[in-house]
Amino acid sequence: MTAADSGNTVEVANVSRWYGNVVAVNDVSFDLGPGVTGLLGPNGAGKSTLLHMISGFLRPSAGALQVLGEPAFGTPALYGKIGLVPEREAVYAFLTGYQFVLLSAQLQGLPDAEAATSRALREVDMTSASERQTGGYSKGMKQRVKIAAALVHDPQILLLDEPFNGADPRQRLQMMDMLRRMAADGRTVLFSSHILEEVERLGENVLVLVAGRLAASGDFREIRKLMTDRPHTFTIRSSDNRRLATALVGDESVFGVELENGRLTVRTNEFSTFVSVAPQAAQTAGVSLFEVRPEDESLESVFDYLVTR
Amino acid sequence: MIALVLSLSLRQLLGQRRTLFLVLLALVPLLAAIIYRIGNADVEAPEFAANALLNGLVVQGLLPLTALIFGTAALGSEIEDGTITYLLAKPIARWRIVVGKLLASWTATTAVVLLSAVASGVVVLAGESEPRIVAGFAIALVVGALAYSALFLLLSLVTSRALFAGLGYAFIWEGVVTNFAPGVQRLSIREYTLGIADFIADTSRGNFDAELGFTYSVILMAVVCIGAAALAVRRLSRFELGESA
Numbered sequence: 001m002t003a004a005d006s007g008n009t010v011e012v013a014n015v016s017r018w019y020g021n022v023v024a025v026n027d028v029s030f031d032l033g034p035g036v037t038g039l040l041g042p043n044g045a046g047k048s049t050l051l052h053m054i055s056g057f058l059r060p061s062a063g064a065l066q067v068l069g070e071p072a073f074g075t076p077a078l079y080g081k082i083g084l085v086p087e088r089e090a091v092y093a094f095l096t097g098y099q100f101v102l103l104s105a106q107l108q109g110l111p112d113a114e115a116a117t118s119r120a121l122r123e124v125d126m127t128s129a130s131e132r133q134t135g136g137y138s139k140g141m142k143q144r145v146k147i148a149a150a151l152v153h154d155p156q157i158l159l160l161d162e163p164f165n166g167a168d169p170r171q172r173l174q175m176m177d178m179l180r181r182m183a184a185d186g187r188t189v190l191f192s193s194h195i196l197e198e199v200e201r202l203g204e205n206v207l208v209l210v211a212g213r214l215a216a217s218g219d220f221r222e223i224r225k226l227m228t229d230r231p232h233t234f235t236i237r238s239s240d241n242r243r244l245a246t247a248l249v250g251d252e253s254v255f256g257v258e259l260e261n262g263r264l265t266v267r268t269n270e271f272s273t274f275v276s277v278a279p280q281a282a283q284t285a286g287v288s289l290f291e292v293r294p295e296d297e298s299l300e301s302v303f304d305y306l307v308t309r
Numbered sequence: 310m311i312a313l314v315l316s317l318s319l320r321q322l323l324g325q326r327r328t329l330f331l332v333l334l335a336l337v338p339l340l341a342a343i344i345y346r347i348g349n350a351d352v353e354a355p356e357f358a359a360n361a362l363l364n365g366l367v368v369q370g371l372l373p374l375t376a377l378i379f380g381t382a383a384l385g386s387e388i389e390d391g392t393i394t395y396l397l398a399k400p401i402a403r404w405r406i407v408v409g410k411l412l413a414s415w416t417a418t419t420a421v422v423l424l425s426a427v428a429s430g431v432v433v434l435a436g437e438s439e440p441r442i443v444a445g446f447a448i449a450l451v452v453g454a455l456a457y458s459a460l461f462l463l464l465s466l467v468t469s470r471a472l473f474a475g476l477g478y479a480f481i482w483e484g485v486v487t488n489f490a491p492g493v494q495r496l497s498i499r500e501y502t503l504g505i506a507d508f509i510a511d512t513s514r515g516n517f518d519a520e521l522g523f524t525y526s527v528i529l530m531a532v533v534c535i536g537a538a539a540l541a542v543r544r545l546s547r548f549e550l551g552e553s554a
Contacts, residue, residue, distance in 0.1 A: 020479055108400065
């Protein structure tokens with residue numbers, strides 16, 4: 001079955017990439033079709049390596065990686081259908097925003113490069129600043145002009161490496177709307193992020209990469225549930241830890257209570273339930289709560305849980 | 310496409326700080342020429358122009374250094390800062406990128422070196438009946454600039470320390486080794502350049518003699534230009550950009 005038959009635009013089959021003895025991406029397989037997909041993972045998880053391989057900038061050490069039915073590496077013609085937003089901030093500092101996007105349009109061989117440039121700059125709300133040199137742009141402006149350059153030729157696939165870095169909240173929402181629109185038009189949008197909330201707000205589908213391995217993939221809500229409904233540990237400070245421990249131990253959301261050296265530690269499977277139960281239990285027991293602190297809520301610990309579950 | 314890559318690259322090369330250094334360096338032969346004219350040197354003007362000025366300062370110093378800086382920066386600085394992504398992520402045949410970059414490096418090198426050579430040569434030879442010396446060196450420098458540019462462009466695709474490797478080639482291999490090991494002049498762009506200059510300059514009074522003949526020099530120069538450019542295309546076609554890009 002060809003890529004066109006299956007509706008897949010990106011096909012990644014048992015792909016690995018290593019640098020010497022270091023394995024950056026380890027036996028990853030997935031297919032992508034039209035829609036927005038978030039590539040989520042902590043820093044150093046291999047997201048950029050994977051995106052570079054899909055972009056055709058890196059050759060997989062093992063496995064097969066096809067984009068629109070062609071090998072991603074060594075097929076420059078594919079770039080007529082791919083738009084790429086690299087993570088690095090560097091742009092041609094001596095060009096104005098308009099010249100930078102126009103250069104991209106001309107290198108794509110577009111028949112009306114000027115019109116395409118103006119349209120792309122409008123899309124990212126950069127028309128007013130387009131006559132300034134990109135060297136003087138803020139990080140967020142550079143990011144937007146890079147996106148304009150990537151979508152100037154109306155690509156079928158858009159690959160973005162940490163696209164929201166440096167963007168302010170309003171710009172983020174604007175970019176997210178734009179990417180959603182592109183996906184609704186039948187395009188494949190793949191973006192990487194190490195920030196859960198970004199992926200949550202934009203990605204219908206998500207790929208979670210941890211230590212080079214694909215830890216989870218599929219519908220974001222399912223994965224979010226996995227991430228939330230995992231064992232959590234809270235450390236609590238109150239006016240009477242012993243009485244509060246007695247009150248909490250009877251609650252269904254709590255499966256472990258430990259009181260050691262005056263320190264109360266509570267384990268729960270339901271994060272959101274517990275954070276509403278704890279104050280109620282304290283109030284009922286007549287105890288004042290000073291602090292309810294979740295332990296090790298770093299994204300890395302969430303990812304570790306997904307890998308080891 | 311080649312014209313786009315060429316104009317972009319020229320703006321990059323000429324806009325960098327190193328260019329100012331090269332322009333200042335290009336003034337050294339002119340300064341030497343002026344000092345020669347002002348002073349009462351024992352050396353005759355044609356001999357000084359051919360040997361000390363155009364061979365010694367320009368061919369052996371200014372030409373390789375200028376070509377090294379422009380040649381390694383044309384692609385090397387883009388690889389280093391990551392902007393190469395914007396060229397590579399386009400549906401352009403890789404040979405067009407290499408040709409555009411090579412032309413940019415060649416143009417920039419030629420502009421700096423040729424102006425310096427012609428201006429200083431004219432100052433020294435004013436009033437002399439040796440017009441072919443400047444013409445011969447000018448043509449040889451244009452051809453030599455292409456060969457050096459091709460070689461250094463290739464180096465920038467092979468190693469991230471292209472500047473050091475190029476310095477080693479130009480000033481240790483060509484500057485030292487070829488003087489002690491007879492026969493290795495055939496592996497020196499400097500010698501090809503001098504072979505061409507000697508033939509066209511036709512310095513009948515023996516002002517200057519190249520080690521290699523004209524035909525040999527032209528053939529070997531062509532081999533270097535075509536070979537280095539072809540290898541650069543092959544290298545860029547298989548080039549991998551790491552995560553940092």
